Amino acid sequence: MAITRGEVLHVARLARLDLRDDEIEQLTAELGAILDAVGKVAELDLSDVPPTSHPLSVVNVLADDEPEPSLALDQVLANAPSVDGPLFRVPPTV
Amino acid sequence: MATPTPSWEPVIGLEIHVQLKTRTKMFCRCSSGYGAGENTQTCPVCLGFPGALPVPNRQAIDWTIKLGLALDCEIAARAVFSRKNYFYPDLPKGYQISQYDLPSCVNGNMLVPTENGDHVVGIVRAHLEEDAAKTVHVGGATGRIGGAETSLVDFNRGGTPLVEIVTAPDISSSEEARRFLQLLRQTIVELGISDAEMEKGTLRVDANVSVRPSGSTELRTRCELKNMNSFSYVARGIDAEAARQIGVWESGSELLQETFDFDAATGTLTPRRSKEEADDYRYFPEPDLVPVEPSAELVERLRAELPELPATRIRRVERDLGLDQAVVLVSGGLDGLWAAAVAAGADGKVAANVIANNVVGAGVDPAAVSPGELARLVGARDRIPRQAFDEAIGKLGEPGFSAEPYLADEAVSDEALLEPIVDAILAANAAQVEAYRGGKTGLLGFFVGQVMKETGGKANARAVNELVTKKLAG
Amino acid sequence: MIDTLRLTAEEAIGLLERKELSGAELHATYIAAIAERDPELHCFLSTVDEPVGAGIPIALKDVISTRGVETTAGSRILSGYVPVFDATVAERCKGAGLTLLGKTNTDEFAMGSSTENSAWGPSRNPWDPTRVPGGSGGGSAAAVSAGLAPWALGSDTGGSIKQPSALCGNVGLRPTYGTVSRYGVVAFASSLDQVGPVAKNVRDCALLYSVIAGRDPRDATTVELPEPVLLPSDDRLDGLRIGIPKQIDVLDAIEPGVRASFDQAIVRARELGAEVGECDLPLSFEYGMACYYLVAPAEASSNLARYDGVRYGQRVDGATYREMVERTRDAGFGPEPKRRIMLGTYALSAGYYDAFYGQAQRVRTLLIREHRAALDTFDVIATPTSPTVAFPLGDKATDPLAMYACDVLTIPSCLAGLPGLSLPCGLSEGLPVGLQLIGQQFGENTLFRAGHALEQAIGFDTVPTRYR
Ligand SMILES: [Mg+2]
């Protein structure tokens, strides 16, 4: 169950990882081996088995629509790498 | 023999985002109110701080179910939130929490009354999700995103509850789209779950448009229209896009699937940059949340709370007033006042005109009007001076308003008093009299108007009308 | 003079109650021990020298948000990040008067089994500093063994509490999923992560569990405990039914010395009146690892998407938002998080979801059924916690799959959401061996009772030989 360099690059773009060439080489090899191992799950015919996304069987855990205090602005921005007044600053999106 | 070019029909489906007016956000208890300072209504949850976890808003879930019931949807016995994964500065967690393959509401429809029967618009689904934050692009060329030097993010709006309603492609003209949206909006407003104002962005409409030869059932390539922030822009956008597509097909070329932004200023469509890799949102069930399984009791309680829906009321009012007037009253939320005025003795047609024109025209809040007093004014409309009538309408909304003082004011209908005035007007406008007698009978209104002016609005319009007609005939 | 190597939390509480010393003095004593032994072991990423509160000190794994105290989850991308809020478990510790000693080392984002994946360098095993303390919670486990903290909190996704406790010779509990709040705990895999106690003995473990357990309105996946936590005192096991999966007999990965200590512990259990039988968990051993290494990375790939350099943490600038994010993440994440983000993104991506993530979720259903069936017949399932004793640093660092295999025995019950207790049951090659007891959902009290009785019978000395 090999994974191609092209697939690795595609996945890296989806995951927003700007991988260096040596990283890509290594990951292509490692992911291939790991996928071989985990690919095992495909052996089983589980068409009649429901998926479990949660080990807990509770439902309807909800909160009432009652406002609680928000953070103070200085706490909101305390860890921000770059701000402009009360706003978070990022490079242009395009 | 040249084959005639086919006539085309648009195929339109709508995606409507409705911002619910809950007090708090979808997954945290920050206030979702307007007008607070930037980033002052945020917390670890809606900022996506490490380790913060979502807890769904019960009110938002109940309201989504209520809307689903109003749209005749099936309410899912088990709804599940999923994660839609993508990166953008206004998406703090790197994913949007949204119902995906198991939404709260599916398979509904809305009936839009028309001259020839009900136009049925299928509702594919209505699901609950969280809104993105607000990104402002500053610097660069004319604020266009492309030219921005930096983007600034305010997370106040981030995480407020949105219901996304997806219709089937059952709409075949911009006018049908407008009527559907008008009715949907009125329904939402009457449910009390959103102000649904496009200008404020609490109601957002995207349109999927394709065209096909009239009569065929094929579905051709569709394009998506975004950023149309009024019903008339939606209509204009759809017309522009349909025309463009017809042009493409008739020129013999292929239509490309694209997304356009509608530019209100120019009324034109500008294509969006296509991303370098295709969207792959990697949806999977949100492991921080558990399923929503509304009890039958809850669903029935919400169903019982539904008001009589606008479509039904349009059909009922239509019997007395005809469709257009009925649509005007119901979509304006005026039919309640109308019915009450009629019940208080007002003539249906006159009352409808007075409400739709005078009351609305005077900017009076229909909710503040006493139907009884309105009925008395409606009854006296042709008897009392126009001036008094208009003044009374203007005051209708004031607390404790009484029509009494205005009703006493009789309009002048005594021919002996009116005749000299009429004669003087006709003498002064010999040319128009000629024209009238020559067949331009539309000038009648002009003469009547002159007389009303001369009498300072105190003359009885009907009496003047009869007198002038008689004189011109003579 | 207090010997922090031997002092249990329960004894420390006694000292404070009898006013034999103050919380501040106690705190200072541990800070001194840290100053003496931590330069070699590197259990702590940061320490709090001035105690806040007057109770028993505690060390918290660095994935637990602590207001005003840097929390990095062992990652460069969070270096300098100082939370403005406390995780619920940190809040509950404060509420109980526990004073924060410091934040302990962890594999980056709790991804690892040796603590070698920490961006801040590995921790070392107090029994033999050339060996790993296990992971990801190696810092907490090593700190408790070395007397640098009376007890600590860890987090366990596939074995990160149980396996380090086994390798360091102390007691660790991975609680039933949903009994301890995850609010404020830096997420690795949401449907698996659970915070739990690490301590010198089972009673301390139970005591600390009672402090942190119970429904949290901020975590929609928590529930109220069906019964209160009971401090174990019984030293018999009469009537307790212990099941041993027959699959461990053919698991070559288990070292003979480990198996020997495990068998000794089972002999003791019989002597104490337990009924020991064989149970069958074929799918868990055959497919557990594969299932885990699809489910956990998939959730991790999404949980780690928030580290984009916008609101907190490190940023590497770029001309566009996208360039900034890609550079920030490439520079900020180490090799293991990158591997798991890539693996998880792939497993969720179009065309692969059904074959990988979807299929893994169905396997998970079978593992849950299989465990439920076994636990219908038995009160607890017993296995060694780790197939091996502590291994030398660097041994598995270059082979991801070898490292993943460390958790072969701890992973299946994690997928099933069941509680697991690891307690020391002997030495092999002079290094601790851990006994893992898996309980029924919410069966913590049974685990405490069984663990306490065995602990008394085994009489393991938790002080590393080189410190005696
Ligand atoms: Mg949407």
Ligand SMILES: [Zn+2]
């Ligand atoms: Zn918030």
